[in-house]
Amino acid sequence: MSDWPAPLADAYAACETLARSHYENFPVASYLLPAPMRPHVAALYAFARVADDIADEGSALPEERRARLRDWQERLHRAAAAGARSSARLPGTGAAMAADLDERILTAVGHSIRSLDLPIALFDDLVSAFGQDTTTTRYASWCDVLEYCRRSANPVGRLVLRIAGYRDEQLDRSSDALCTALQLTNFWQDLGRDWRNGRLYVPAEVALACSASEEALDGERLNEPWIRAIEACVAFTRERFDAGRDVCDGVRGRLRAELRFTWLGGMRILDRVHRGRARLLHQRPALGLADAPAIAWSAIQWTR
Numbered sequence: 001m002s003d004w005p006a007p008l009a010d011a012y013a014a015c016e017t018l019a020r021s022h023y024e025n026f027p028v029a030s031y032l033l034p035a036p037m038r039p040h041v042a043a044l045y046a047f048a049r050v051a052d053d054i055a056d057e058g059s060a061l062p063e064e065r066r067a068r069l070r071d072w073q074e075r076l077h078r079a080a081a082a083g084a085r086s087s088a089r090l091p092g093t094g095a096a097m098a099a100d101l102d103e104r105i106l107t108a109v110g111h112s113i114r115s116l117d118l119p120i121a122l123f124d125d126l127v128s129a130f131g132q133d134t135t136t137t138r139y140a141s142w143c144d145v146l147e148y149c150r151r152s153a154n155p156v157g158r159l160v161l162r163i164a165g166y167r168d169e170q171l172d173r174s175s176d177a178l179c180t181a182l183q184l185t186n187f188w189q190d191l192g193r194d195w196r197n198g199r200l201y202v203p204a205e206v207a208l209a210c211s212a213s214e215e216a217l218d219g220e221r222l223n224e225p226w227i228r229a230i231e232a233c234v235a236f237t238r239e240r241f242d243a244g245r246d247v248c249d250g251v252r253g254r255l256r257a258e259l260r261f262t263w264l265g266g267m268r269i270l271d272r273v274h275r276g277r278a279r280l281l282h283q284r285p286a287l288g289l290a291d292a293p294a295i296a297w298s299a300i301q302w303t304r
Contacts, residue, residue: 079110178244
């Protein structure tokens, strides 16, 4: 980063600040990653964070959100095709400051795409999934949910592998499984919040098989049919985690540690989802600092 022009270094620094200012279940550009990777991973996160906020935050109508997402995507393509900005804009206040941050994010992501030959189609997939969030609130089948995960989660893993220099189909497949597992875990973790926002990610085919009705989600606790539905969802997600374990062993160095911590943290949250399944409507399972020693010990045991 020290070899980059000051405006470009400033753009990446803004992305890293954004990445560390938001709570996430799993490490984002953490110090476990090799230092050369961190700015690029932070830029990827910042791009996706802005797109997610466009889709989910505020009071704009769905068509307005989709228009803003299209604009964000078009600006990305222009930034990827252009050279690095020759100068950084000075921070402003309010809307001007937000616009300045957006420009810095696009400067950084555009540079990452060009310098690391990242497939811009994977960024397009992310934007497509965020756009779907403005229109789709129910999913009929696992196939539908997995297609959403293919665009909302899996591109992140593939891009991280590309940033690290890996271009391997087998690693891609295992990464897809891990990213899907993490996305599914987040769905079950956020069941209550999503329901209050009008969304439900449990496939209708699962709810139907368990005789779980949507009306029952307005209660204080999940009833028996919904408990069975969550158990089925947790079991399905564990299968994805199992399939995603290979990518943790297929990479080298500090990235291997990062992915193992991510896998172990995801499984730990999934276990809490399962244990607290009756209370998911109003109690969101999460990790805290107290979980770090147990996860670290499990990571050490992994290597033996």
